[in-house]
Amino acid sequence: MTEIIDYGRFADRLAAPRPRWDLLREFQDEWGYTVPAGVDPWPKWSESEHHAYVRALHEEWTGEEEDPFQGVDRTLPVPKALDEWWDLPFNSFTYSPRLYWTNPEYPLTLRPDPSGYGVSEGLPEPNPFVEPGGDLRLCCFMAEYEYCNEWAYLASEAGHDDPRVLASVGEDGWVLQARSISEFFVLLAAVRLPSHFGWSVQLGDDDFPDGPPVRERIEAAYRPMGFQNWRELGADTALFGGPDVIVRHDTGMADFAVEISGRSRDALAATARTLGWTWDEDLVEPPRKDEESQ
Incomplete structure (x- = not known):
């Protein structure tokens, strides 16, 4: 994954006048x-x-x-x-x-x-x-x-x-x-695939103790991906994007308020620094094996 994909521009891709299945195929390819x-x-x-x-x-x-x-x-x-x-x-x-x-x-x-x-x-x-x-x-x-x-x-x-x-x-x-x-x-696909194929961490609002609320930090640094909020099992989750990263923030009843998925470990680390999360190796999940996808 040498090319950096800016998911902060994903809303433009979503709104582009072209076959939507091309976008689905591209997204799947980008996450491996x-x-x-x-x-x-x-x-x-x-x-x-x-x-x-x-x-x-x-x-x-x-x-x-x-x-x-x-x-x-x-x-x-x-x-x-x-x-x-x-x-x-x-x-x-x-x-x-x-x-x-x-x-x-x-x-x-x-x-x-x-x-x-x-x-x-x-x-x-x-x-x-x-x-x-x-x-x-x-x-x-x-x-x-x-x-x-x-x-x-x-x-x-x-x-x-x-x-x-x-x-x-x-x-x-x-x-x-x-x-x-x-x-x-x-x-x-945007809700399911990145946490499986990317470097991911799941956090609560209280994992960002110093400074403004985490939603303010997310909105200041990342752009909405253009979707309606994801609704499942009480969740009410907004999706934001940045360079090689997707950030999800939930204001409903999801298990975790914040989930960050990067196409690389460096992308996840950069987002952690931007949002002010202190890196904890034990909480970070690397990409899962291909056989688990079948």
Whole structure:
């Protein structure tokens, strides 16, 4: 990794008028991801381990086989971007799903889920996403590993090539997660890959005891990457970028308030100095082995 990548300029790359999948491929390459040899991709039409487990319990209890399309509205089209993503030959999710710890939903299941499996409700009335009297359903295409929260697009936008993505956030209902499906998958990679392939450290706000609050330090030295805040398991995390580094700061309920990932040890060390963190070798995680990605 000889070329320095300034992720402080990532928002410009995200907004550029070009195929979003090119950006996903570039980002994966920059952090050192390669498709593992001899590995078949996750089939589009497959059941998640979690869903299979719950279904098996249900069938054991009732003695009846569950209808696999019970939660699906087969009259709704599938957005073009979602099928494109599944078929990408460099898709780090389909070839290395253990990097992500999420479960895909295909075919797309509705929220609220007629089968009773999905945990989230539909949109409340009123809401900022559809007009009064509009379709309050959502089409779920990805879920946190234990289905504690889910990501979906509006059923009313199912006919769009690349619709908006919402995240379920418990009692607060649904919030905007990404301006499109293609942007969502770039964001998902930005959240998952750097901490695996980069030099990383996870810290709390109290690890920066002297001087201004850490968020002020981050905003003074690094630029937003152009994404909506990441929402998962109570997290509300903003992503910032700089030379060879991504800094995440959470104001929600993430395990760590600050996570810094550098493409090199020097990049991580430079960010530590900039933010005023006293280096502790025991807390720093080096890049993980390739076999752990499969």
